[in-house]
Amino acid sequence: MTLTIYHAKFARSVRVIWACEELGLPYEVEEVSLHHGRKAPEGDPNIHPLQKVPALKDGDVEMFESLGILDYIFARYKDELRPKPESDEYPAYCQWYHFGEATLAPYVTMALGHRALLPEKMRIEAMAGWGEREAKKCFALMAKPLETQDYLLPSGFSAADISCGYMLLLAKFAKIFDGAPEPVTAYFKRITERPAWKKATSL
Incomplete structure (x- = not known):
């Protein structure tokens, strides 16, 4: 398991890091600059197709929607931040x-x-x-x-x-x-x- 989170300060990538911290899951942070539609400079590591954050790389898996990333992490690795489907909650x-x-x-x-x-x-x-x-x-x-x-x-x-x-x-x-x-x-x-x-x- 190698979770790489592409992150800019105070962006929605906060949600992904926050969840990993709550769950005690290991991750690496790749800091990126936001270019807001402009072409990223050569060597920019961001894998988000719109040059935004968050983005996640987990082996061959690449994702870029914050709540979708959380659902993926819960389903694949640790599911302690949501009630079970059969729960009243x-x-x-x-x-x-x-x-x-x-x-x-x-x-x-x-x-x-x-x-x-x-x-x-x-x-x-x-x-x-x-x-x-x-x-x-x-x-x-x-x-x-x-x-x-x-x-x-x-x-x-x-x-x-x-x-x-x-x-x-x-x-x-x-x-x-x-x-x-x-x-x-x-x-x-x-x-x-x-x-x-x-x-x-x-x-």
Whole structure:
């Protein structure tokens, strides 16, 4: 087993490193620069076909979608971050696991793009505002289970928290996390105290 994770600081590759740290799986990090559609310089190691991250190389296997990579790792190597399909928690797990990327991410990245990432002349404040408003609806939805439990599932930490927790980091970068419900801000603080999170976000 040789897991090589192609990584840029604070990118979605954080999810993959975080999961490996939580599981105690060995991995190597290949640091890459993001070129955002421009041709990568000669010698760039990134295997992602769009020159983004994450990407994973495991022997002959190459992958580039963060949650897909997590599912692959769980299926092939260690499956301790999600409930079993027969568990009563499995439907909630599936819902929150995909919520992070399918529902929350578009709104957060809309605000982030139009508040920070795009050149100023290309930013549209109406788009940023829309992203912020919709993201805050998502925060309110996340707050409901977190009012009575530490993580998104009653049994404790899972890959659903890796999926959603990472997006809260981007929400902070987008400056739309202020005013999030107290259960959600406490949840994010709880996540950022985990050693695996600290390792993944330090690289």
